[in-house]
Amino acid sequence: MNAGHTHEAEYYVGLMSGTSLDGVDAVLAEIGPSGQVRLLHTHYLPYADTLRAQLLALHVPQPDEIHLAACAANELARLYADAVKTVLTDFPGTVRAIGCHGQTLRHRPMDGYTLQIGNAALLAELTGITVIADFRSRDIAAGGQGAPLVPAFHAQVLRHPGIHRVVANIGGIANLTDLPVNGLVRGWDTGPGNMLLDAWIRRHNGAHYDRDGAWAASGTVHSGLLAAMMDHPYLQSSPPKSAGREQFNLDWLDGTLNHLDAAIDPVAVQATLVELTATSLADAINRECPGTQELYLCGGGAHNGALTQRISALLPKLSVATTAALGIDPDWVEALAFAWLARQTLHHVPASLPAVTGARGERILGAIYPACPRRKQ
Incomplete structure (x- = not known):
């Protein structure tokens, strides 16, 4: 669907957990047909000390790291789902998608890859909402840095x-x-x-x-x-x-x-x-x-x-x-950005800037994990 074909505001959740490893920022955003953004609700969910330590350890090679990273991704997905549930408390509308940055474990564009974990598939299952994740990889595939995204x-x-x-x-x-x-x-x-x-x-x-x-x-x-x-x-x-x-x-x-x-x-x-x-x-x-x-x-x-x-x-x-x-609280700018980036993805609009990342051209970012179809009663 092209962005120009939409004439009503849509609602998106943005999730951000950054290199500070402090916790999850969650926002509910209203995004208008021209891309204008309004912050509706916010929630911050801190990491437990044990999860923070696990994630920090995974930034360097260690034994059985694939298994440990997968388990940490599952734990993050559950934490993200809790944040989404809270930020949507008493919200009566329909959320188009969740934009989830994930937790970066490796960012090595010089080697052609980046890794953010969070198990977006599990997050879609837990929330029943379409999830957009893995925003950096397409830009890196096009020769860019994959960051910054905002x-x-x-x-x-x-x-x-x-x-x-x-x-x-x-x-x-x-x-x-x-x-x-x-x-x-x-x-x-x-x-x-x-x-x-x-x-x-x-x-x-x-x-x-x-x-x-x-x-x-x-x-x-x-x-x-x-x-x-x-x-x-x-x-x-x-x-x-x-x-x-x-x-x-x-x-x-x-x-x-x-x-x-x-x-x-x-x-x-x-x-x-x-x-x-x-x-x-x-x-x-x-x-x-x-x-x-x-x-x-x-x-x-x-x-x-x-x-x-x-x-x-x-x-x-x-x-x-x-x-x-x-007019934008400094605590929520990045989470708002990922709500907006999710909207760009669903509307098939490029969100990368080659002058920022050095990529060969603009790209539509993000991998889509669709919400489960509703069962007929």
Whole structure:
């Protein structure tokens, strides 16, 4: 069905679970015939510590990993189904589809593949709703990075006809979308977002994250460590590009620390990790997005006061705010994007941007797992 043949609003659920491994964001979205999006309901379902540990372990090769990944995918599907049930509580309408990103275990476009688990077939069985999943693979098959996936959505809902905007999503990995008044929409992963910050404070303080960046703010940036981390080849490369735990992880951080002569206090490392996220993001904007006037932040990092202050300080000529200023709560932008991406799939409309991913052309993304046909009574 072509998008132009639909004259009524439709309803979609979007599910997002990202590299932060914190939990599932679920939204119910109303999407109009021209692609306009309205957020109706939201729900956040945190991962149990045991599931988080299982998923983290699966990011590196281990014995019996195929079986372990399949079992984790089944557990995720049940968790996703619970999130869908809750977000649809008291909703009387019909949901066209669920857009489910899945949980990334490997993202290696240079080797021609990406892997997000979540057992979409089981999710369709548990919810009775059509599920769209595996959004990245088709773009990678066409020679692209398969990520980031959200710039097309940002262009749909956040682009301004007279103001050059950049949207920065700071999840486990940070990515940005360049929305010039004229010219191509571009986007790429700028480097680590919250992932290393969360891992470091978990190791030293036992917390899942640094609330408002308070621990980092109590420390002092170590210039030698910052310079060593900023020397990572990924940060020096040009887009299109995408990143994940393959490039930025605790082993890499530990190795960088071991190459420095002096011992560094853990709180100073946390402060320096904040500076790494802010500096890599600001550098990308200064280098690749000349003429930017406004920067809008979303994702978990938008709530980190220490981080947002450093981003604003490094970009003094820009107006910096969260996407709440544009009417979209920063916590739900990515989940909304996957509701919109599911709609694009069902309407046979391309949702990839070759200028973002480097693919050979636009592609319709996602694999469709249809809802079970209703039984006759």
